[in-house]
C-alpha cells in the first residue's frame with residue numbers, strides 16, 4: 001500500500017514561516033499540516049514566545065525537534081564540543097546541518113512529504129531543498145509555487161511536446177495560441193528557463209499550476225501521487241507588507257525582536273532592532289544587531305562572548321571580537337555609522353529590517369524564514 005503524503009511546515013521563529021502557517025490555516029483548512037520547529041537551545045526568548053502564541057492560534061501542537069536529544073547538553077553545545085569548539089561561520093556552517101536539517105530529515109523519515117516554505121514573492125532565492133527525493137518543497141507566497149528542480153525538469157527542451165500535450169488535454173476550450181508559442185520556444189542562453197517560466201506565469205498562473213500538477217503524475221515527486229492539491233488554484237503573491245499585515249491582524253503579532261527601539265548618538269535619534277530569528281549569537285548578524293544584543297539582552301551577549309574565550313582565534317565576527325565590539329567608543333561608532341547609513345538609505349520602508357536587509361547576506365533559510 002502506498003504511504004500517505006504528509007504536509008509539514010517548519011516554524012523558524014521568523015516572521016515569514018509564522019505568517020505562512022497563519023495563511024495556510026485560514027485559506028486551506030482542509031490541509032492537515034504538521035508544524036515543527038528545530039530548537040538549537042540558543043534561541044531568543046522572543047522566538048519561544050512567538051511559537052507559543054502561534055500554537056494557540058493554530059490550535060495545533062508545534063513539534064519541538066532537538067538534535068542529539070539524549071545528550072546532557074543543549075543541541076548547539078553538544079555539536080560545538082564534537083566539532084572541537086570550532087565556532088560555526090558562513091563558510092563552515094555545521095550548525096545549520098546538524099541543528100536544523102538533520103533533525104528535519106529524521107522527522108520526515110522516508111514517507112512522501114510536502115514541505116511548505118515561506119520565501120516571499122519579493123525575494124529572489126530558493127531556500128533549502130532537501131536532497132531526499134521523498135521531500136518536495138512548495139512556496140505558497142511566490143508567483144511560482146514550484147521548486148527550481150521541478151521547473152527545470154518540466155521546461156527542458158525535450159519536454160516541449162509533453163507540455164503542449166498537457167495544456168491541450170487540460171484546456172481544450174481555451175485559446176492557447178500564445179501559450180503554445182511560448183512553450184515551443186526552446187530554452188537557450190538567450191532565453192532562460194526563468195524567462196520562459198515568467199512568460200507562462202504571466203499568461204495564467206492557475207493553468208500553469210494545473211499543467212505542472214499533471215506533469216508530476218509522470219514523476220516520483222510526492223505530489224505526483226495526489227489526486228488533489230488546492231494550492232494549484234492559488235495565484236496570490238505575498239510580499240513583506242502582506243506578511244506584517246497577516247501577523248498583526250491574526251493577533252499573533254510580529255516577533256518582538258523586530259520592533260524598533262530608539263537610541264541616541266551625538267544628539268541624533270536612531271533606531272535599532274534585530275532583523276532575523278535564529279540563535280542569539282548568529283554570525284549572520286550585523287554589527288548594529290550585536291549592539292542591540294549587548295544593550296537589550298546583556299546576559300546573552302556575555303554568553304556569546306564566553307564562546308570566544310573558549311578557543312583562541314575564534315570570534316563570531318570575522319574581524320572583531322565581542323570584547324572589542326562592546327567598548328564604549330566602538331559601540332558609539334557603530335551607532336553613528338548606522339544612523340548615517342539609515343539616513344542615506346533610499347529605502348523608505350517603515351521597517352528597519354529593510355535597511356538591515358540592504359546589506360545582509362542571504363543568511364540561513366532554515367533559521368530565518
Ligand code: SF4
Pocket residue numbers: 040088093095096099100277278279281282283284364367
Ligand atoms: S541561526 Fe545562525 S548560528 Fe544558529 S543554526 Fe542558524 S546559521 Fe547557525
